[in-house]
Amino acid sequence: MSIPxxxxxxxxxxxxxxxxxxxxxxxxxxxRRVTKRFPGCLANDCVDLVLRSGEIHALLGENGAGKSTLxxxxxxxxxxxxxxxxxxxxxxxxxxxxxxxxxxxxMVFQHFSLFESLTVAENVxxxxxxxxxxxxxxxxxxxxxxxxxxxxxxxxxxxxxxxxERQRVEIVRCLLQQPRLLVxxxxxxxxxxxxxxxxxxxxxxxxxxxxxxxxxxxxxxEIRALCDSATxxxxxxxxxxxxxxxxxxxxxxxxxxxxxxxxxxxxPATTGAARLQVSHLSTTSDDPFATELKEVRFAVRAGExxxxxxxxxxxxxxxxxxxxxxxxxxDPMMVRIDGEPVGNSGPQRRRNLGLAFVxxxxxxxxxxxxxxxxxxxxxxxxxxxxxxxxxxxxxxxSRAFAERIIRSFNVVTHGYRAEARSLSGGNLQxxxxxxxxxxxxxxxxxxxxTWGVDAGAAAAIHxxxxxxxxxxxxxxxxxxxxxELFVLCxxxxxxxxxxxxxxxxxxxxxxxxxxxxxxxxxxxxxxxxAARNAALAGKETxxxx
Amino acid sequence: MEGATTAVAIAVAMIAAATPLIFAALGELVTEKSGxxxxxxxxxxxxxxxxxxxxxxxxxxxxxAVAAGAVAGMALATLFSVLTLAxxxxxxATGLALTLFGTGLSALIGxxxxxxxxxxxxxxAVPGLSDLPLIGPLIFGHDLLVYLAIAMTFGVHEFLxxxxxxxxxxxxxxxxxxxxxxxxxxxxxxxxxxxxxxAMSGIGGAYLSLVYTPMWAENMTAGRGWxxxxxxxxxxxxxxxxxxxxxxxxxxxxxxLHAQGSGxxxxxxxxxxxxxxxxxxxLVLISRDxxxxxxxxPACLGRSFYPTV
Numbered sequence: 103m104s105i106p107x108x109x110x111x112x113x114x115x116x117x118x119x120x121x122x123x124x125x126x127x128x129x130x131x132x133x134r135r136v137t138k139r140f141p142g143c144l145a146n147d148c149v150d151l152v153l154r155s156g157e158i159h160a161l162l163g164e165n166g167a168g169k170s171t172l173x174x175x176x177x178x179x180x181x182x183x184x185x186x187x188x189x190x191x192x193x194x195x196x197x198x199x200x201x202x203x204x205x206x207x208x209m210v211f212q213h214f215s216l217f218e219s220l221t222v223a224e225n226v227x228x229x230x231x232x233x234x235x236x237x238x239x240x241x242x243x244x245x246x247x248x249x250x251x252x253x254x255x256x257x258x259x260x261x262x263x264x265x266x267e268r269q270r271v272e273i274v275r276c277l278l279q280q281p282r283l284l285v286x287x288x289x290x291x292x293x294x295x296x297x298x299x300x301x302x303x304x305x306x307x308x309x310x311x312x313x314x315x316x317x318x319x320x321x322x323x324e325i326r327a328l329c330d331s332a333t334x335x336x337x338x339x340x341x342x343x344x345x346x347x348x349x350x351x352x353x354x355x356x357x358x359x360x361x362x363x364x365x366x367x368x369x370p371a372t373t374g375a376a377r378l379q380v381s382h383l384s385t386t387s388d389d390p391f392a393t394e395l396k397e398v399r400f401a402v403r404a405g406e407x408x409x410x411x412x413x414x415x416x417x418x419x420x421x422x423x424x425x426x427x428x429x430x431x432x433d434p435m436m437v438r439i440d441g442e443p444v445g446n447s448g449p450q451r452r453r454n455l456g457l458a459f460v461x462x463x464x465x466x467x468x469x470x471x472x473x474x475x476x477x478x479x480x481x482x483x484x485x486x487x488x489x490x491x492x493x494x495x496x497x498x499x500s501r502a503f504a505e506r507i508i509r510s511f512n513v514v515t516h517g518y519r520a521e522a523r524s525l526s527g528g529n530l531q532x533x534x535x536x537x538x539x540x541x542x543x544x545x546x547x548x549x550x551x552t553w554g555v556d557a558g559a560a561a562a563i564h565x566x567x568x569x570x571x572x573x574x575x576x577x578x579x580x581x582x583x584x585x586e587l588f589v590l591c592x593x594x595x596x597x598x599x600x601x602x603x604x605x606x607x608x609x610x611x612x613x614x615x616x617x618x619x620x621x622x623x624x625x626x627x628x629x630x631x632a633a634r635n636a637a638l639a640g641k642e643t644x645x646x647x
Numbered sequence: 648m649e650g651a652t653t654a655v656a657i658a659v660a661m662i663a664a665a666t667p668l669i670f671a672a673l674g675e676l677v678t679e680k681s682g683x684x685x686x687x688x689x690x691x692x693x694x695x696x697x698x699x700x701x702x703x704x705x706x707x708x709x710x711x712a713v714a715a716g717a718v719a720g721m722a723l724a725t726l727f728s729v730l731t732l733a734x735x736x737x738x739x740a741t742g743l744a745l746t747l748f749g750t751g752l753s754a755l756i757g758x759x760x761x762x763x764x765x766x767x768x769x770x771x772a773v774p775g776l777s778d779l780p781l782i783g784p785l786i787f788g789h790d791l792l793v794y795l796a797i798a799m800t801f802g803v804h805e806f807l808x809x810x811x812x813x814x815x816x817x818x819x820x821x822x823x824x825x826x827x828x829x830x831x832x833x834x835x836x837x838x839x840x841x842x843x844x845x846a847m848s849g850i851g852g853a854y855l856s857l858v859y860t861p862m863w864a865e866n867m868t869a870g871r872g873w874x875x876x877x878x879x880x881x882x883x884x885x886x887x888x889x890x891x892x893x894x895x896x897x898x899x900x901x902x903x904l905h906a907q908g909s910g911x912x913x914x915x916x917x918x919x920x921x922x923x924x925x926x927x928x929x930l931v932l933i934s935r936d937x938x939x940x941x942x943x944x945p946a947c948l949g950r951s952f953y954p955t956v
Contacts, residue, residue, distance in 0.1 A: 179828060199830030215825035217818045219942050227811070228818050229829055261941055 128191045130155050130283055130314040131176065131207075136185030138171050145171040146182070147338040153283065158305060158315045160325040160346055163335035164358050164556035165528045169318055172335070173285055176316070177209045178202040200231060208276030209285040210269070218261040222254055222271050229275040239278075246277050250304045264415060266297045273304070284308065285316045290324060295584060295617035302328050320556060321585065322351035336360050359558040366564040369572060371592045374404035377576035378425075378457075378545045379438040383445075385420050385431060393417040395424065398602045400595060402545070402576040407567065408605070409591030410580045411616050417600040418462075418549065418580055425547050425578070426459045427452045439545055454485065456544030460535055460551065462580075464527065468534040471523035475515065476504035478522050479537055486541040503540075511536035512562065528559040535563050539570050546570060549580045551590075564590055584613055598622045655781050657901060662793060663859055665897030667692070667851040667868075669796040671875035672882070672889045673803050674720075674847025679879055680807060681840035682820035682947035685727055686742025688848050689872025690749020691720040695849025696856035697753040700760055700863045709768045713792070713853050720849020721842050723749055728841045732834050735951050746872065754865045765861040768792065792854050797890065799847075804886040816840060820945030823952045833952050848872070877926035883933055884943045896922040 133151040137144070145168045153159050163169045174180040176187070178196040187194055189205050196202050199209075216225050223240050234242075240256045247254040252270040260268060269289060276284055286305075290298040305315055305328065319325055325332060326346045334342040334357045342357045349357075356362055383398040395417050402408040412418060423429035425437065427449035434443035439455045449459075461467040469478045480500040484490045489500040504518035511532040515525055522530060531552070538546060551567065552560035567590060571577045580597075581587055587594055588608060595605040596619035603619050671688050678685050685691075699716035703709060727745050730736040768790045779787070807813040816836055819826045823833045855871070856863050874896055882888035903918035933939050 178830070199828070203830075211825075211828060215822070215828045217821040217825060218946065219821050220814070220818065224814055224818075228814065228826075228831075233811075259942065 128155075129153055129188070130190060132188040132191075133172070133176070134186045134188065136172065136175060136182045136187070138168075138175060138180065138182050140171075144338050146175070148185070149335070149338070149340055151333055151340070153314050153316060154331075155282075155314055156309050156312045157330045158309050158317055158328055160329035160332035161316060161318045161335065162322075162325065162332055162354060162358055164558060166526045167335040167358070167556075168338040169335055170287070171338075173209070173287060173316070173318065176202070176283075177207060177285060203231060203279055203281075206280070206282035207285065208279050208281030208283070209287070210272045210276055210289055211287055216260050216268055216271060219259065221257055221259055222263075223256040225260055225271055226256070226275045226278060230278060242278060243274060247274050250274075250277065250307060251300060252304065264413070266413070269301075273301075277308075281313060283314045283316065285318075287318045288320065289317075290319065290321060295613060296621055298324070320560075322346075322354045322557070323585065325354070326351060334358055355557040358556065361558075366561055366568055366589055368568050368589070371406045371571065373406045373592075374574065376401040376403045377440050378402040378547075378578060379441075380425070381436060381438075382433075383421075383424060383431065383436045385424060385429070387420070393420055393600045395420050396600045398597075398600075400602060400605060402578050404544075404574045404576050405571055406592040407571045407577040407579060407590050409587040409594045409608075410578070410597050410602070411584060411587050411594060411620055412580075412582065412597035413620055414582060416597050418597060420600070421597065422461065422547070422549055422580065426457075426461070453482070458482070458538035458541055458543030458546045460538050460546070460548040462549035462553070464530050464534060465523055469522035469530060472521055474504075474519050474521060475508070475513075475525075475533060476501045476518040478533075479504040479507060479518075482537060483541055507533055507536040507540055510540065511566070528555040531555050532559055532563060535566065539566055542573075543575055545576045545578070547578045547580070550583075551579060551581065552583065552586055553581075560586070584616060587616075588613065596620055651781060655785050657905060659784055659788065660901045660904075661894060661898040662789065663897075664901050665893040666793050666796045667854045667859065667871055668875050668878060668893040668897055669800065669890060670792075670851030670854065671848045671872060672878040672893060673796075673799055673886060674844035674851070675875055676879045676882070676884055676886060676889060677803060677807070677816070677847075678840050678844030679948055680820045680884060680945055681816050681837045682823055682945050682950065682952075683731070683837050683841050683844075684738045684742065684949035685724070685745070685841060685844055686739060686876065687723060687727055687745025687749060687872075688844075688875050689868055689870070690746035690753075691723045691845050691848035692749075692852030692855070692868045692872045692875075693753035693866070694723055694749045694756075695720040695852030696867060697757040697760070697852075697863060698849070699853030700765065700856040701756065703765055703857055704760060704763060709857065712857055713768075713850060716849040716853025716857075717846040718849065720845040720847070720852065722845070724841045724845025724848075727845075728838045731951070732837055732841075735953070738949050738951070750866060757863045757865065760863040761865070763863065765857065768858050790858050792850070792858060800886050800890045807886070817945070820947055823947045823950070827952070837952070848875075851875070874922050877923060881926045881929045883929075883939060884945070896925070 129152045131153045133149060135148045135150060136146050137148055138146040149168070149172055151172070161169050161172070171180065175182050176196070178198045178201050181197060187196060194205065196205070217228065223236060223243060226243055227234070227236070227239055243254060243256045247270070252274055254267065254270050254274060260271065263271070289301060309315055317325070317329055326349065329346050332344050332346040332354070333340055334344070334354070336358060341360070344357070346354060352365070379401045381399045383395055385395045387394055393416055398421065400408065410421070420429070424431050427444070427447060430448060431437065431445045434445040434447070436445035438444065439452060439457055442455055444452050444455060465471045470481065477500070480489050480495060483503055487499065487503050489496055489503060501518050507513065508515060508518065513525070513533045513536065514529050525533065535548065535551060548567065551563050555563065564586070567577055567579070579587065579590055591608050593605045593607055594611060594616060596603040596616055598619060599622065671692055675685065675688055695716035698719035699712040702715035703712035706712070723745060727741055730741045731738050807817060815831055819831060819833050819836045827833050852868060855867060860867070878889055878892045878896060881892045899918055899921045903915050906913050906918065907915055
């Protein structure tokens with residue numbers, strides 16, 4: 103993410119203070135000593151927040167720091183136990199999202215609140231309180247989407263829109279209410295870098311027109327590039343209010359976690375033989391919404407981390423299913439583990455051969471929500487850890503294994519008896535990744551290792567993956583987060599519409615080039631890389647399959 | 648000419664047989680579109696049938712009788728709503744229990760009415776038109792509820808696809824969490840939809856005991872509630888297809904009667920199976936077309952909503 107976003111920072115810095123100085127000093131929204139208690143936790147503790155007209159204000163914090171609670175209070179989904187909200191100087195009570203919308207507060211949710219079977223226009227209409235005629239509304243959608251560069255066809259059904267397009271629907275829905283405060287909860291977690299940049303342009307334009315934006319994100323570089331001010335929450339309290347443009351990402355992360363952050367150290371890889379080999383992997387599906395894989399081929403060698411970038415929905419789910427064995431493929435030779443053909447075998451045989459797997463979905467795939475941590479540890483570690491003897495579970499050993507995971511990966515929980523669903527997203531992810539890593543697999547496939555995980559936990563997971571690889575495991579990381587891939591991986595390739603690009607050593611590619619590939623511009627990218635490749639010809643050894 | 652008259656008689660009988668199915672299925676369709684799966688249709692129909700019959704027998708008013716059927720169906724639907732929406736009981740189990748409960752309750756209420764005859768509801772009589780040969784009885788000779796059922800089909804379609812409340816109802820059935828986050832009262836909307844379903848099932852039941860066979864007998868719906876449920880899926884949650892499906896399913900039952908009457912050697916059990924076989928067949932066929940399922944089946948069907956956010 104780094105380079106293009108930093109370029110944009112200059113424009114943001116120039117535009118916003120000018121816009122802000124024109125406006126009166128009364129803040130758009132002031133949050134005063136807001137407190138919200140849930141059973142067993144104090145989610146917001148006397149939180150103060152001042153949002154000025156026309157500013158882009160970042161709200162930072164780890165998972166569970168109270169960001170979502172605060173935002174929900176502002177948008178009227180939750181009511182505070184104590185404290186006041188002042189809208190343009192007047193005390194207000196926001197008891198429902200409808201009240202919030204009436205005041206001029208719009209919200210774009212992290213998990214989209216769209217209705218798949220309805221059209222774009224219907225989805226937008228649901229977010230408005232008005233009595234507008236459908237034809238007039240469609241016309242307004244066209245106007246607003248053109249004005250802010252958010253291409254949309256109002257008549258299409260949402261289920262066949264890409265993630266980026268879906269987000270545009272959410273944003274347009276908000277913009278039609280002419281909001282004076284727009285709340286965005288992790289808007290870029292699902293976008294390509296190019297899509298993110300065009301989103302930033304839209305946001306800057308809105309801010310320049312006087313709209314205040316409250317921006318929540320884990321991506322610190324993004325916040326440094328986009329935001330004028332930042333409020334940091336930790337454990338439900340405001341711990342700092344800073345100008346993010348004057349801070350380093352490292353400093354912001356340390357404010358969030360309250361201690362110094364270890365950034366992952368990646369030593370050069372000493373690679374061995376190919377442990378995971380995928381050749382001519384093609385899939386067919388009768389599901390019109392699935393992406394068919396086309397002649398995917400790559401190899402991951404012992405000791406290296408291989409990254410596959412791409413926007414969700416370009417075949418990641420199909421590739422993961424084919425690798426884990428959930429959806430075996432016809433030809434055994436398509437997938438090989440340590441040379442052993444396993445394409446048509448199920449997950450169990452692959453695990454027996456040394457494959458470990460961290461799926462994207464934590465609850466329901468990575469862990470059974472209602473089961474305890476020790477039972478969840480048993481589920482994938484039964485064989486490698488000898489947790490079952492003659493069909494009987496060895497409780498003591500599976501408990502010990504769960505405790506070892508909790509200890510080694512600093513999982514915050516009240517013990518091995520805790521249900522998986524009681525853990526926060528980041529902690530559960532540490533547990534699942536830890537469970538697989540401690541089994542010392544020969545091949546580890548990880549999807550979205552740090553999706554929705556805060557900086558501290560992400561750094562710990564990254565370090566653990568790097569350490570595992572350096573001990574001789576072949577690690578495959580499939581992620582949408584380019585920052586993460588560039589930190590972790592030795593080689594990178596991009597999956598687009600079921601095709602995998604050639605891989606490039608991480609040091610010889612750039613965020614722009616990977617971004618172009620993620621947008622499907624294989625040719626443009628190839629042209630851009632041609633010179634570099636020509637220079638490196640002969641030394642390039644990364645395409646061995 | 649005689650053949651044509653017989654055909655018209657069969658067609659008229661088919662339309663009458665389809666009418667209770669149309670009411671019950673339209674009600675269930677609206678219920679399901681809001682994300683609620685109420686398997687108690689059979690029970691609500693029976694309670695509606697006995698209540699309608701009791702009111703007609705004691706007051707002699709057809710309108711009051713139909714209204715009583717609707718109210719009785721709504722009473723059972725209210726019970727269902729309290730259990731599933733407020734107390735978060737499992738919808739499938741509660742719906743099945745509602746059918747058992749309605750069967751027993753209707754038998755209890757109807758004890759003193761068994762065998763009592765009723766005059767039935769008045770039929771539409773358009774001077775001149777109703778006397779036309781063939782067309783007269785086919786189009787103008789029915790009782791008023793038949794026309795109401797057809798009007799309701801178009802009314803429900805217009806409501807769901809042309810009005811804002813209909814859009815909101817569909818949205819709640821599609822993604823209740825999102826609807827809640829935007830600020831729609833999911834539980835109230837579902838409660839209203841279930842009540843509507845109850846009223847329609849009640850009217851469907853009342854049609855049976857007031858018009859179709861003007862008498863009360865225990866368990867007189869004879870599985871029509873289940874056919875109505877199957878019909879909703881058969882119609883892929885589209886009101887107009889409910890109408891077509893009801894005529895088809897109603898037709899099958901009438902043909903079964905006529906087949907037996909004319910000595911065709913088709914076991915009646917086989918013909919009675921047809922609606923269910925057809926539903927399974929249609930389910931298999933439409934399940935192959937995921938787009939259609941995705942567009943029409945309410946994604947939150949049968950899922951409890953926990954308003955915790």
